[in-house]
Amino acid sequence: MSMNPIKCHSCSARASRLCSSLDEDAIYELDAIATRIEVSKGNYIFQEEDPSSYVYNISTGMGYLERLSSDGRRQIMAFLFPGDYIGLIPDPIVNVSAGGLTDMSVCRWNIKDIENLIDKHPEFEHRLRRIGNRVLATTLDQLFMLGCKDAREKLAFFxxxxxxxxxxxxGEIETIHLPMTRGDIADYLGITVETVSRIFTRIKKEGLIELPDSNEVVIKNRELLEEIAEYNGIDY
Amino acid sequence: MSMNPIKCHSCSARASRLCSSLDEDAIYELDAIATRIEVSKGNYIFQEEDPSSYVYNISTGMGYLERLSSDGRRQIMAFLFPGDYIGLIPDPIVNVSAGGLTDMSVCRWNIKDIENLIDKHPEFEHRLRRIGNRVLATTLDQLFMLGCKDAREKLAFFxxxxxxxxxxxxGEIETIHLPMTRGDIADYLGITVETVSRIFTRIKKEGLIELPDSNEVVIKNRELLEEIAEYNGIDY
DNA sequence: CGCGTATTTGATCTATCTCAAAGGCCGTGG
DNA sequence: CCACGGCCTTTGAGATAGATCAAATACGCG
Structure with missing residues (x-):
């Protein structure tokens, strides 16, 4: 984990929900209080037991949010994409760790610094609330998925x-790239690795998808897949 | 569903997270734009298909937030207690209905009116964000519960x-009152009515709880119950 | 090329679901 | 005030989706 100076205006996540809330002038203030962190694949951005006085925004790479039980069970709360924001202000992040599925570049801010920025730019607070609303909507979708769907429906949803x-x-659409393992998918969907694998094989045989390799998926029958998933999807 | 004038300063939910964010002067403004709704047991405060340009705060009574799938499966997202806030600003509420477990009194505000209030009282926006953070933390607990726990652990958690x-x-502590049916509990925990009933019987036999009647629970062995639930609980 | 890990597949097991029925509680109407 | 009907809860018996255990194959990396 190393730290470097950054330049927001050239950041690939400049258009992310967090950063796009500020105009060209204000973005320099966000820049000034940011720390860029490089996290390599398999390492953590932060862990449950960390002091957690920061918030984060994914610049490049992918990751996940997870929670572990004392006996080793794991729930993945979300997969993280470039532009995703993580953090609660002023409340600390609760009982989750954020890990990297790939090498990642992550921007980090001290909560106190963000609070000061909020004082100067009220529209920033508004934006934070909108981000929170969106995360909640996504999490409710997930709650519904975990509580109501069977394994095949869960995978279609995923x-x-x-x-x-x-x-x-x-902006990529040809194939779906899955940087996570079958185990990660299982822990996201509340089922086991073996079941994930079996369902992949099954929906491939059913002609719903193709699997050029185990980490690439091409949807062959979107209509049916959507019907199975009963997923309309919130707009990201 | 009837509407009456209200008086915030004498409201039993005056100390709720939403309303307590305003001082005595400002509370009159909140009062002025509020509508009090009476919802009787078994009826809905709002439903998925409603236009949803409102936010709500429970004054008295209890309810639930649910989502239904097209084939009738149901997930209860939350049980609602007095003082609970429901709503996203300025985004509309997404794909959930709110029903009454008991007769309820609910305050309702138009989102536009709240937005105007936010302009005048920035601390109100801040409060809304805090409420959202709390809801998210609770929902993540629930996600973990649904994805990782078995039936007995789920009921202990509940x-x-x-x-x-x-x-x-x-402020009541002697016994836990459960205004919801076994079916509601089942739909909250992602299991069936029969399983809920069986687990109640089981943990009663194990000496974990007593059931003076089916809607009242007395915890007899809190330590073990907490260990089973692995529930520390966020502070409400 | 060979090791370690991830994925797939197979064979069983089991927690929970499903189907079925009996018992209890409550409100309604006679 | 009691009887009836409907719903909720409990309990039982059997079915099953998915878990667990085990092993073979495939893949990526040094």
Missing amino acids: LLQMEKRQLVAL | LLQMEKRQLVAL
Whole structure:
């Protein structure tokens, strides 16, 4: 984990929900109080037990938010895409860790500094609230998925969600790239690795998807997949 | 559903997270733009398909937030206690309905009116964001519960959560009152009615709880129940 | 090329679901 | 005031989706 000076105006996440709330002048203030962190694949941005007086914005790379139980069970709360914001202000982040699925560049701010920025730029507070609203809406979708769907529906939901997020964050649409392992997917969907693998095989046989390799998915029958997932998707 | 004039300063939810953010002067402004709604048991405050340009605060009574799938599966997203706030500003409420477990009194505001109030009282925006943060933290707990816990752990989690919420919202501690049906509990925990019932019987036999009647629970072995639930509980 | 890890597949097991029915509680109407 | 009907809860018996255990294959990396 190293730190470097950054330049917001040339940042690839400049258009992210957090940063785009500020105009060209104000962005320099955000820049001035930011720290750029490089996190390599498999390492953590922060962990549950960390002091957590920071908030973060993903610049490049992908990651996940997870929570572990004392006996080792794991729930992935979200997969993180470039532009994603993590953090609660002024409340500290609660009981989650953020890890890297790939090498990542992450911007980090001290909560206190952000609070000062809020005082100067009220529209920033507004934006933070909007981001929070969106996260809540996504999390409710996920709650519904975990509580009501069976394994096949869960995987369909997951694939469509990943496709949509990838489209918005990266602009790629041909194939869905899955930087996470089957185990990560399992922990996101509340099922086991073996079940994830079996369902992949099954929906491939059903002609719903193709698997050029295990980390690339091409949707062949979107209509049916959407019907199975019952996923309309919130706009990211 | 009837409407009456209200008086915030004498409202039993005056200390709620929403209303307590304003001082005695400002509360009159909140009062002036509020509509009091009476919702009787079994009816809805609002439903998924409603235009949803309002936000709400529970004054008295209890309810739930639910989402239904097209084939009738149901997920209860939250149980609502007096003082609970519902709503996203300026985004509309998404795909959830709010129903009454008991007769309820609910305050309702037009989102536009609240936005005007925010302009006048910036601390109100701040408060809204804090409320959102809290809801998110609760929802993440729930996500973890749904994804990782087995039926017994889920019920233990539920009972401790209800106890804590009841303590904060109503100040009652002797017994846990459950105004919801076994079916509601099932839909909250992502299991079936029969399983809920069986687990109640089981943990009663195990000496963890007593059931004076099916809607009242007394915790007999809190230590073990907490260990099973792995629930520390966020502060409500 | 060979090791370690991830994925897939197979064979069983089991927690929970489903289907079914009995018992209890409550409100309604006679 | 009691009887009836409907709903909720509990309990039982059997079915099953998904978990667990185990092993073979495939993949990426040094």
